[in-house]
Amino acid sequence: MNKILLFNPKSAVAKHRIPNSILNIAASVEGRYEWVIVDGNCEEDPLSKIEEYLNTGEYKYLGFTVMPGPQLRQSIPFSKAIKEKFPHTKMIWGGYFPSSHPKVILESGYIDFIINGPGDHAFPQLIDALEYGTPYEFIKNLIYLAGNEVVKTAKEDLMDQDSLPTLPYNKLDTFYSIVNRYLGKTYLGNKTVAYHSSIGCPFTCSFCAVVPIYEARWKAKSAQTVYNDIKYIKDKWGADAIEFHDNNFFVSEKRTVEFAKLIKPENMSWWGMARIDTMDKFSDASLAIIREAGCKIIFFGAESGNNLILEQLDKGGTQTGEQIIRFAERLKKFDIIPEYSFVLGTPAPTAEQVQAQIDFEIDFIKKIKHVNPRTEIVLYTYSPVPTEGSTLYKQVQSLGFKYPQVLEDWISPAWESFDMRKNPLTPWLTPEMIDKIRNFEIVLNGVYPTVTDIRLNTLKRRAIKLISSFRYKIDLYKYPYEIKLLQRVWRYRQPEIQGF
Numbered sequence: 001m002n003k004i005l006l007f008n009p010k011s012a013v014a015k016h017r018i019p020n021s022i023l024n025i026a027a028s029v030e031g032r033y034e035w036v037i038v039d040g041n042c043e044e045d046p047l048s049k050i051e052e053y054l055n056t057g058e059y060k061y062l063g064f065t066v067m068p069g070p071q072l073r074q075s076i077p078f079s080k081a082i083k084e085k086f087p088h089t090k091m092i093w094g095g096y097f098p099s100s101h102p103k104v105i106l107e108s109g110y111i112d113f114i115i116n117g118p119g120d121h122a123f124p125q126l127i128d129a130l131e132y133g134t135p136y137e138f139i140k141n142l143i144y145l146a147g148n149e150v151v152k153t154a155k156e157d158l159m160d161q162d163s164l165p166t167l168p169y170n171k172l173d174t175f176y177s178i179v180n181r182y183l184g185k186t187y188l189g190n191k192t193v194a195y196h197s198s199i200g201c202p203f204t205c206s207f208c209a210v211v212p213i214y215e216a217r218w219k220a221k222s223a224q225t226v227y228n229d230i231k232y233i234k235d236k237w238g239a240d241a242i243e244f245h246d247n248n249f250f251v252s253e254k255r256t257v258e259f260a261k262l263i264k265p266e267n268m269s270w271w272g273m274a275r276i277d278t279m280d281k282f283s284d285a286s287l288a289i290i291r292e293a294g295c296k297i298i299f300f301g302a303e304s305g306n307n308l309i310l311e312q313l314d315k316g317g318t319q320t321g322e323q324i325i326r327f328a329e330r331l332k333k334f335d336i337i338p339e340y341s342f343v344l345g346t347p348a349p350t351a352e353q354v355q356a357q358i359d360f361e362i363d364f365i366k367k368i369k370h371v372n373p374r375t376e377i378v379l380y381t382y383s384p385v386p387t388e389g390s391t392l393y394k395q396v397q398s399l400g401f402k403y404p405q406v407l408e409d410w411i412s413p414a415w416e417s418f419d420m421r422k423n424p425l426t427p428w429l430t431p432e433m434i435d436k437i438r439n440f441e442i443v444l445n446g447v448y449p450t451v452t453d454i455r456l457n458t459l460k461r462r463a464i465k466l467i468s469s470f471r472y473k474i475d476l477y478k479y480p481y482e483i484k485l486l487q488r489v490w491r492y493r494q495p496e497i498q499g500f
Contacts, residue, residue, distance in 0.1 A: 002131055003034045003059045005050060007078070009071035010040035015184035017194035020245065021065045021095065023167040024196075028120045030168055033061075033127060040074050042176045047078050054086050061127055063119075066095040068209070072411050080408075083110035090130060094119050096209045099143070100386050101403065102152070106145040108407040114143035117213045118199060120164055121156060158200060158219040169233065178237050187452040188269040188296060189241025193233050197226045197259075201248040203275065205301070206314040206392040207343060209385050210247050218251055223258035234266060244272035250279055250298070257286050260293035273299040277319040280327050287334045295336060297376070297452075300327075302340040305364030309346055309357065312392060321364065328372040337451065339376035339495075340368065344437050345429045346382045347395055354428055362440050366472075369448060376450055378495065379441045381434065382426065400427040439477040445492065446483040447472045453493040460490055 006026055008019035019039055026035050036053060040046040053059050062082065066075045079091055094115035098105050105111050115122050122141040129136035136142065140156035172178065183191035198221065200214035221229075233239045249272030250256050263270070272295070279287075279298070304310050305321035324340070331338050344361050348354045368375050384396045386403070404410050414425060446468025449461050464486050471480060486492075 001058055001060050002127075003036070004029060004061045004063060004127065005053050005059045006035060006037045006063045006065075007046070007050060008037065008039045008041065008065055009074040009078070010046070011067065011070050012041060015186060015192075016041040016181055017184075017243070017245075018169075018172070018178070018182045019065070020167065020194060020196045022063070023169075023172060024164070025063055025065075025094070025119050025123050026171070027165040027167050028124045029127065030165060030171075032124060034058075037172060037175050039176055039181075040071075042181050046074065047081065050078065050082065051085070054082070054089065060088065061090050061092065061130070063092045063094065063123065066093050066097045068097045068100075071095075072097065076407055076411050080108070080110050092123070092126065094123070096213065099213050100209055102143045103150050104403070104405060104407050104410075106143070106150060112144070115141055116143045116152060117141045117155065118158070120159060155215065158214070158217050161198065161219050161221040162225050166229070169236075173237075178233075183237060183239055185454070186241065186243070187454055188243065188271055189239075191237070191239045192241040192243055193230070193237075193239040194243045194245055195226070195230060195233075196245050197221050197249060198246045198251070202251060203248075203316045204314055205303075205316065207303075207382065207385055212386070214247075218248065220246075220252065220255060223255050223262060226259055227262040230263065230268070231266065234268065240268055242268055242270040244270065246273060248273055248275060248278075250274035250282075253282050253286055256282075257289055260289045260295070264289075264293040267294065269294045269296050271295070271297050271299070273301075275317060275319070276300045276302060276324055276327050277317040280323060280330070284334075287331075287336065291334045291336050297337040297339055298331075299339040299341065299378075302368075303343045304346075304361060305367075306357065306360055312346060313343065314392065325364075325368055325371055328368050328375045332372050332374070337374050337376060338372065339378065341378040341380060343380050343382050345426065345433065347392075347399055347426070347428050351428070351430065355433060358433060358436060362436075365444070369444075373448065374451070376452070376495070377444060377448070379437065379444075381429065381437055384426070396426065401425075436477060439480055442480045442483050442487065443468050443471045443477050445487065445494070446480070450493070450495055452495045455493065456490060460486075464490075 006022045008022045022037060029035055038046055038049050043049050064075055082089060083091060091111045092113045092115060093105060093111050098114040099116045102114050105114060113126060118141060122139055125139045126136055140154050142153040144151055183193055186192040198218060200218040201210050202216055202218045204211050204216050230242060302324045303313055303315060305324055307320055310319060328338050342361055342365060344358050348357060365377055384393060384401055386393060404415060409415060446464045449456055449464060468483050471477065
């Protein structure tokens with residue numbers, strides 16, 4: 001009775017991705033413990049599937065990967081139900097959400113341990129300790145409850161990524177067909193694979209959930225290892241495009257160019273995330289090679305065109321508003337689409353200042369669209385991240401912001417919207433401010449529908465642009481019901497919520 005069940009809670013209604021985080025954990029125990037995967041994206045009734053395994057009496061350990069937002073809908077009630085029905089099981093959560101909110105999770109009474117960051121070593125070491133009754137207090141990357149005290153063990157140095165075992169794709173394929181379940185049709189290609197080539201990020205943005213976990217550290221697989229993995233998936237299952245879900249894929253120009261040269265003959269399209277000030281240092285030759293190798297679109301955290309806001313967000317590096325516009329224009333000649341995210345609604349001393357900041361960002365975004373209309377714009381409202389010692393987090397606490405004190409409260413509709421950075425629940429933002437952000441977003445997406453929505457044909461794009469353009473030109477954003485209706489009828493796809 002020492003088998004392991006690994007659960008990937010439902011995160012999307014379509015275009016499901018390979019559950020890489022759970023596969024990493026599976027790889028860490030492969031050959032030591034028997035394991036199975038239950039994917040909430042692929043099961044009509046995942047709780048029944050989990051209970052079917054547990055009813056055999058062979059499974060004692062459950063590992064859940066838990067991201068903020070939709071995954072909480074299954075993670076919280078499932079964990080509670082399982083613990084009540086199978087009290088002997090050990091419930092272990094990993095992912096950004098539990099690492100950021102350990103107290104409310106452990107005090108729920110039905111989660112036993114949290115893996116705080118990479119679990120490649122921590123997870124199997126914890127299972128060994130629980131199996132053999134040895135101490136787990138010195139296992140790194142662990143959070144648990146000792147009496148009424150939340151205990152966080154020391155952080156482990158990031159391990160060499162090339163030394164980690166290859167993910168067990170073949171065994172995943174026996175549970176859920178990779179071709180039928182995980183290689184979806186997207187803007188990038190007909191069979192798009194999700195892949196992680198690195199962990200962490202070398203920056204300390206105060207609004208980012210990665211920072212408390214990785215503490216400005218970054219480790220990557222070599223270009224050759226990444227290519228070998230992708231080539232294997234392409235040859236075996238026919239993948240023709242790649243989504244790199246790294247927090248920051250383009251940290252190293254040398255590694256990026258080396259990978260581009262390796263992948264170019266495979267004729268695959270790809271996408272990844274980067275920083276503007278990092279990639280602006282790339283040479284023109286490097287950017288040309290990256291595009292020739294199939295890179296079509298890159299996500300950048302622009303966040304704000306206001307240098308004071310960038311400083312408030314502790315963006316770090318050398319990014320400026322001027323650079324954001326200039327870089328969008330620079331990418332035009334390489335035919336690479338920049339996908340810029342902006343964070344609106346950061347705290348300020350007065351309501352007038354908050355509103356002025358929102359108005360500034362709207363005008364700034366329109367300037368970007370003027371120099372490069374193909375720039376994709378993703379809008380978020382600022383959602384606090386519990387970064388210990390962060391000046392910004394102290395500021396939001398002083399203004400009255402509080403997280404839920406009971407775990408079940410996180411699955412209310414309001415807090416789920418908070419996790420998606422659409423409804424901030426922050427006391428300094430008035431309903432009128434939030435409406436202005438959302439209404440501008442509706443108009444903006446009407447004039448410039450995202451290129452990643454492959455269901456929106458040319459006729460529909462022209463029609464919605466025609467209807468939206470007048471509002472956009474005269475800054476009339478209130479009550480855009482006619483645009484909203486078309487977006488709803490045509491099921492307009494927002495990549496920040498639904499992916500490509």
